Amino acid sequence: SQTIHQWPATLVQPVGSPLSLECTVEGTSNPNLYWYRQAAGRGLQLLFYSVGIGQISSEVPQNLSASRPQDRQFILSSKKLLLSDSGFYLCAWSAPGHTMNTEAFFGQGTRLTVV
Amino acid sequence: LAKTTQPISMDSYEGQEVNITCSHNNIATNDYITWYQQFPSQGPRFIIQGYKTKVTNEVASLFIPADRKSSTLSLPRVSLSDTAVYYCLVVSGGYNKLIFGAGTRLAVHP
Secondary structure, rough: EEEEEEOOEEEEEEOOOOOOEEEEEEEEOOOEEEEEEEOOOOEEEEEEEEEEEEEEEOOOOOOEEEEEHHHHHHEEEEEEOHHOOEEEEEEEEEEOOHHHHOOEEOOOEEEEEOO | OOOOOOOOOOEEEOOOOOEEEEEEEOOOOOEEEEEEEOOOOOOEEEEEEEOOEEEEOOOOEEEOOOOOEEEEEEEEEOHHOOEEEEEEEEEOHHHOOOOOOOOEEEEOOO
């Protein structure tokens, strides 16, 4: 069966510090991978979307970057965090596009507080 | 990508049927309609997906009229545990780029 791992669960970082959030998927090949951010009481904002290794689409201009060094590994990074980067970060995967299956599976999320 | 519009919030009582309608006027021919449920501090969970007419699973039913410009998620006999945010998404078949809107915040009361 497929599983998704996302860590850490919570993180408190000072302004200006770097960030690295990692997400890995098991039990599937060539998944679509996503990073979302959710501010308190708001909907999910798609940050990055990847259909394969090294193929990253950035959805909004921001202080963050993403990389996909391996097929089932997706990393969210920042060189210098801003207060506005605080939020609930979610990684997700879905089957490759040709399957016509729109079901996505989400990790447990990382609650990031920038202080 | 088709934009979706759904009510910001809804209230219901235990045991009632809840219908949440979503409008997607510019849905394309190869787009699918998908609904997700999200509890606080958790990632969304897939509920149901449809293309046209009616789809039913063990959790909900999805009604899609012939013009596909709207869809209705039906939750039968809701309980307190159905209190959550419900998202309607329109997803291009074969592309799977998932854009979430603000969702509908459903509160189920005793």
